[in-house]
Amino acid sequence: MRIGIISDTHRLWGRIEEALRTMGKVDMILHLGDNVSDAEDIRNILRDIPVVAVKGNCDSTDNLPEERTLLLEGRKIFMTHGHRYNVKYDFSDIYKRAKEVEADIALFGHSHLPIILRKSDIIFINPGSTSMPKHGSSPSCAILTIEDNRIDARLLTVSKSIAMAE
Template identity: 50%
Template sequence: MTMRIGIISDTHRFTAAIDKAIPFLQDCDLIVHAGDNVDDGEYIEAMTDIPVVAVKGNCDFYSDPGNDEEIFTAEDKKIFVCHGHRYGIKYTLVDLYERALDLGANIVIFGHSHVPCYEEVKGVIFINPGSTSLPRGGSSKGLGILDIENGEINYERIKI
């Protein structure tokens, strides 16, 4: 069995950028929105008819309801989703790594920096798809696709 998860973050209400990402999300089983703006998750779900797990980011102080963190299991992998701003991710992944260990997470999905990241630290995989609308650090606009099949993890970042 395969689980395909689309990962998007830091859309900041730019629906034109989200619309460019939607064709790449159409064959996903689930979509994760890692914050800024959490309300964009509702738009994505309406446009794709695919369930969306979305968390609040630092620009979502006005949004209610919405959670700062989500945890779910996909194909026996425990996935922790947060925006990252509360863990100082622009400087280090140490605090986020500690939180992942506390939760027993295998995969951490986050945003905030607008810079793509895929890194494995002592068995924990960290994924930041970058920003769909406002990329930083010389990166391009994009999103991520995470495939989990028989315990194997495959990740691809897609430029839009």
């Protein structure tokens, strides 16, 4: 299963489209919040591909949870935006929560900084921000592939040729 991961899209549709092109063919999209209305727009365009989202600190909807746990290809995936777990400062709070839910993989956004790291037996992925990267990072997204009980996670740079004011 090939899963596209996107976060902190902030309604900059040109960058979102470029991120979707950069991801290529995926079986599912996971949106980690901050403008989850973009997740609905992605769902309307990709129609045959499931889009699952959690709300972030910039989302006012009550229709989505702040975190979810999914079981995909025998792996437990914990999704959150990250603002409730202080991910801009360290990963101890999100690590504790991921352990509590017995996650194999923890996905978060919020900091706008892309990272993949392993702590103990958990893989943590922040795809960064497609639209508003911070601290010198590039616009980015991620791909998570789960196949034959193997996990492969990759960060992808989204083209900078798309104008920010769209």
